[in-house]
Amino acid sequence: MGDITWVEEGNGGSAISSRKRKARPKRFEFLGWGSRQLIEFLQSLGKDTSEMISRYDVSDTIARYIAKEGLLDPSNKKKVVCDKRLVSLFGSRTIFRMKVYDLLEKHYKENQDDSDFDFLYEDEPQIISHSEKIAKRTSKVVKKPRGTFAAIVGDNIKLLYLRKSLVQELVKSPDTFESKMLGSFVRIKSDPNDYLQKYPYQLVQVTGVKKEPGTDDFLLQVTNYVKDVSISVLSDDNFSQEECEDLHQRIKNGLLKKPTIVEMEEKARTLHEDQTKHWLGREIVLLKRLIDRANEKGWRREYPFLGYTNFVSFTFK
Known part of the structure; x- marks a missing residue:
């Protein structure tokens, strides 16, 4: 989670070379x-x-x-x-x-x-x-014009992508929850009645946040989905390249507004700290599991009959 680097979809100025090139026309034909x-x-x-x-x-x-x-x-x-x-x-x-x-x-x-x-x-x-x-x-x-569009590619979308576990952390701060959710991307199961959807999951953009009636829980309004979405149904896994391409196609078809570099960059900066902390937390949990697994294997090698003894004592209780 280092510095943010964008893949742009407009006015990517050309670099000036300091090395001598072979003679070519200054402008294209x-x-x-x-x-x-x-x-x-x-x-x-x-x-x-x-x-x-x-x-x-x-x-x-x-x-x-x-x-x-x-x-x-x-x-x-x-x-x-x-x-x-x-x-x-x-x-x-x-x-x-x-x-x-x-x-x-x-x-x-x-x-x-x-x-x-x-x-x-x-x-x-x-x-x-x-x-x-x-x-x-x-x-x-x-x-750089504010209308320069950002390319809809994985490297860009992941900077605005929120896993379910991260959304569950963000909801603990209700004062900032809505502002952080709006414009971000989440992953949900596709509507089984939508026969045009090719993939079981799809990337959608959050367009609104509201309270679920009679509770303190939030519901998300997202693109390409008629019903409001509960946080519990969000995916906690990475999105696939195919899902990213599907999102790009929906934008090309006019179903979503094409995001600009400035809009996505500003949004990414508001999420960067939360995403970094969440990523570090996940890595620490994973590391702990690997350490526990390594320790367990070491105990079994040191005490080869430990597992059998426990099994026998359990059987004859």
Whole structure:
């Protein structure tokens, strides 16, 4: 539970290289809505490029291509060893797998108004001091638009995901419970009458909190679910990749509001301390169980007849 690192879905500015590259055009050549490199890459995979393909769908296509061709670095699964097609597309022999979405931004004609793209393929090296790098990075953070969307991927959602046991801890502080729950994600069993739901569990976002009539218990109002949800029915397990993809599809279909980086980052900061304490508590409990199990095995090795003696005394009582 270290520093929060976001996977973004917008305006991921391009890094300025300090190494000299081979001569390339400063701007891309565009064939309609996309760069020539992107269009040719998609066409080589048999994709119809007559109409614009969204950046998310292209990044999904590339992810499948990487998996099919076995291009992940065996020593570091976060890196991709680019083949000729990907080198032509990204201009690099290696890229970070989670950066594919950001790297695609410059290949869309609609994004070419950004002045940062003037330096995408500079022929001569740019010498930038450390202080200038800090200042540039800071200015980008300040100028980042509030409408920049966050990618709906596991690394982002887990920062806002609340297990049942954590929710049960949060409810002990009723004054802050509602504010912490709103906008967070929980995992519940799918409605058995919902034939469109493919998975037994689904990720849902909390949109409201109210008291259960006649009790001090809380009920949660969540997306994609008609009835109010009791805390007791929440899942205490991790969500799956398939469930995360299902959540993303519902957002694409307009069933949920698309969250921005700013919204999710602010929410994650309010939950970070609680999530860290909860994670440490779970780890301590797990460690204690492992220690007890190790001690029990040691006792059995030291006193091999202890278990048999206890069994006999119990049998003849």
